Amino acid sequence: MYIGVDVGTTKITLGFVSENGEASFPSNLPMNRAQTTDSLILDLIYMIKTIAETVPLALYNFKLMGIGIGVPGLIDKNSGTLISSPNIGWKNVQLKETLERHFTVPVVVENDSAATALAELELGALQGTKNSVFINLGAGIGAGVIIDGKLYRGNKGRTTELGHTIIGENFYDCNCGKNGCLETFISTTALVNYTKKLIEEGNTTSILDQAKGDISKLDAKTVMEGAKNGDATALMAFERFIKYLGIGISNVVNTFDPELIAIGGELSQYGDFIINRLKEKIQFDNNLSNVKDTRIVKAKLVNHAGLIGAGLLCKYFAE
Amino acid sequence: MYIGVDVGTTKITLGFVSENGEASFPSNLPMNRAQTTDSLILDLIYMIKTIAETVPLALYNFKLMGIGIGVPGLIDKNSGTLISSPNIGWKNVQLKETLERHFTVPVVVENDSAATALAELELGALQGTKNSVFINLGAGIGAGVIIDGKLYRGNKGRTTELGHTIIGENFYDCNCGKNGCLETFISTTALVNYTKKLIEEGNTTSILDQAKGDISKLDAKTVMEGAKNGDATALMAFERFIKYLGIGISNVVNTFDPELIAIGGELSQYGDFIINRLKEKIQFDNNLSNVKDTRIVKAKLVNHAGLIGAGLLCKYFAE
Numbered sequence: 150m151y152i153g154v155d156v157g158t159t160k161i162t163l164g165f166v167s168e169n170g171e172a173s174f175p176s177n178l179p180m181n182r183a184q185t186t187d188s189l190i191l192d193l194i195y196m197i198k199t200i201a202e203t204v205p206l207a208l209y210n211f212k213l214m215g216i217g218i219g220v221p222g223l224i225d226k227n228s229g230t231l232i233s234s235p236n237i238g239w240k241n242v243q244l245k246e247t248l249e250r251h252f253t254v255p256v257v258v259e260n261d262s263a264a265t266a267l268a269e270l271e272l273g274a275l276q277g278t279k280n281s282v283f284i285n286l287g288a289g290i291g292a293g294v295i296i297d298g299k300l301y302r303g304n305k306g307r308t309t310e311l312g313h314t315i316i317g318e319n320f321y322d323c324n325c326g327k328n329g330c331l332e333t334f335i336s337t338t339a340l341v342n343y344t345k346k347l348i349e350e351g352n353t354t355s356i357l358d359q360a361k362g363d364i365s366k367l368d369a370k371t372v373m374e375g376a377k378n379g380d381a382t383a384l385m386a387f388e389r390f391i392k393y394l395g396i397g398i399s400n401v402v403n404t405f406d407p408e409l410i411a412i413g414g415e416l417s418q419y420g421d422f423i424i425n426r427l428k429e430k431i432q433f434d435n436n437l438s439n440v441k442d443t444r445i446v447k448a449k450l451v452n453h454a455g456l457i458g459a460g461l462l463c464k465y466f467a468e
Numbered sequence: 469m470y471i472g473v474d475v476g477t478t479k480i481t482l483g484f485v486s487e488n489g490e491a492s493f494p495s496n497l498p499m500n501r502a503q504t505t506d507s508l509i510l511d512l513i514y515m516i517k518t519i520a521e522t523v524p525l526a527l528y529n530f531k532l533m534g535i536g537i538g539v540p541g542l543i544d545k546n547s548g549t550l551i552s553s554p555n556i557g558w559k560n561v562q563l564k565e566t567l568e569r570h571f572t573v574p575v576v577v578e579n580d581s582a583a584t585a586l587a588e589l590e591l592g593a594l595q596g597t598k599n600s601v602f603i604n605l606g607a608g609i610g611a612g613v614i615i616d617g618k619l620y621r622g623n624k625g626r627t628t629e630l631g632h633t634i635i636g637e638n639f640y641d642c643n644c645g646k647n648g649c650l651e652t653f654i655s656t657t658a659l660v661n662y663t664k665k666l667i668e669e670g671n672t673t674s675i676l677d678q679a680k681g682d683i684s685k686l687d688a689k690t691v692m693e694g695a696k697n698g699d700a701t702a703l704m705a706f707e708r709f710i711k712y713l714g715i716g717i718s719n720v721v722n723t724f725d726p727e728l729i730a731i732g733g734e735l736s737q738y739g740d741f742i743i744n745r746l747k748e749k750i751q752f753d754n755n756l757s758n759v760k761d762t763r764i765v766k767a768k769l770v771n772h773a774g775l776i777g778a779g780l781l782c783k784y785f786a787e
Contacts, residue, residue, distance in 0.1 A: 307721070
């Protein structure tokens with residue numbers, strides 16, 4: 150039995166994960182941005198201690214074998230350090246070292262999308278694949294790559310930064326400091342930023358009504374719903390999103406030559422809408438000709454994919 | 469003992485390759501564009517037969533174990549088909565099937581840069597690496613990726629098409645039909661095309677003298693020499709080349725997280741000039757901040773790297 154920890158932008162979810170990838174006793178720790186990283190880590194240690202001690206593992210004949218942590222940022226797999234995570238504001242947090250000091254089991258740290266890819270490989274859309282890619286569409290863009298039936302972790306663990314590959318020039322900089330990152334074209338943030346730009350440039354739209362006329366309240370859901378309902382401005386933003394999602398996927402195909410690409414994350418609730426339009430575009434867009442015979446599907450795991458993946462990290466990468 | 473075949477744009481080189489990667493009895497077959505593919509393949513078969521029969525392998529106690537072929541294009545590793553190669557004009561050539569019909573040994577077909585990467589892994593700059601990337605700077609851009617100490621071949625063998633990842637928008641289309649391919653920014657063709665554009669836009673330059681005032685005679689060597697000698701127009705083209713080479717390498721780092729990147733190909737004679745400028749740029753260009761701790765070196769094998777790599781394909785991938 151493992152403990153999985155999924156660090157998100159609004160909360161940390163943790164719970165038990167079996168070797169078969171079943172999650173149990175999940176609980177949440179709110180992510181308080183005002184709290185210092187150190188104090189949050191102390192809370193996390195306390196919560197892990199609590200569930201590890203209060204849940205009578207011995208009753209089920211289980212033994213805690215490891216703790217796996219998925220974080221939305223750049224990690225160093227060898228030291229188990231979170232190097233940086235602009236989205237949650239953490240920097241140089243020695244998660245593995247700190248947690249191994251408190252617990253007598255190995256700790257594995259991985260990027261959250263890579264951890265989710267592992268869960269999808271064990272139980273979800275990537276099951277049975279040898280070479281496949283999971284892409285997470287959220288406030289940031291993450292990915293996890295399966296090579297030879299295993300999660301690929303590269304030299305230092307920085308393999309999943311597809312969101313920060315440069316694919317063009319954009320009207321705003323990425324929060325990593327670069328310009329032109331894939332993330333600034335196809336994340337929920339990108340979708341909202343471009344819609345705001347269109348509105349500020351004078352394009353009229355009905356979706357502002359949803360945000361009570363307050364442009365700062367626009368969110369990705371409103372834009373997606375607007376596009377589904379045929380709002381011209383929302384559709385322009387959606388079409389740009391699809392164009393660059395296509396470029397991102399075309400680059401993934403030219404790089405990893407996967408048999409399957411699964412799309413998950415916050416926008417996956419619009420998965421059919423997105424994938425149907427993408428597949429239409431692939432048929433007639435010359436820039437996407439190399440994608441024609443690659444299977445593109447929705448990710449399968451809806452609940453606790455990040456938590457399950459984090460726990461399963463221990464199964465394969467605990468040292 | 470294997471036979472290696474390196475298909476280039478001007479000639480085909482073939483010869484024996486030992487299991488240790490030593491090349492012997494290399495010979496060339498000129499690449500005649502007017503010749504049909506079928507007739508060229510027949511010539512190739514004849515040449516393989518000739519060297520296989522005239523070189524007294526038995527004398528050295530050698531046995532022919534396989535034929536490996538590197539081609540400058542998109543291949544299907546399973547069927548051993550060259551799907552397309554715009555640079556040599558071949559399309560859907562069933563190399564493996566055709567050659568296996570004529571010889572009683574297994575035939576392995578691979579992209580030429582991937583084959584060269586294998587040679588660099590066995591004998592050159594990538595030796596001893598677990599995760600590394602070879603980038604070939606020539607008329608096109610090729611690459612070979614080492615994962616877990618082995619040449620990565622993906623699902624169908626289309627893993628090395630880094631040259632056709634889209635990284636921006638360009639003033640001319642790639643010969644693959646797409647716009648914005650890395651190849652259209654950092655190949656020798658790209659370097660020449662952009663220099664011509666600068667000259668046509670009215671930039672004065674001394675390098676035209678090298679081409680006797682005939683802009684159609686400009687080549688990459690002239691531009692590189694011009695840049696080394698401080699010609700302002702050649703330097704503008706060189707700086708653009710370096711900018712996009714940096715973006716290409718930054719994307720490779722964010723994708724494969726390699727411990728080492730080796731640069732080879734036609735432009736490698738300017739390897740020090742290129743890598744020194746690139747390293748300077750990496751120090752101050754924010755877009756390349758992720759590359760800072762990745763080793764970038766020149767490829768090592770100068771003679772017959774493609775031939776050796778093609779032969780060595782049999783050692784690992786013959787079926």
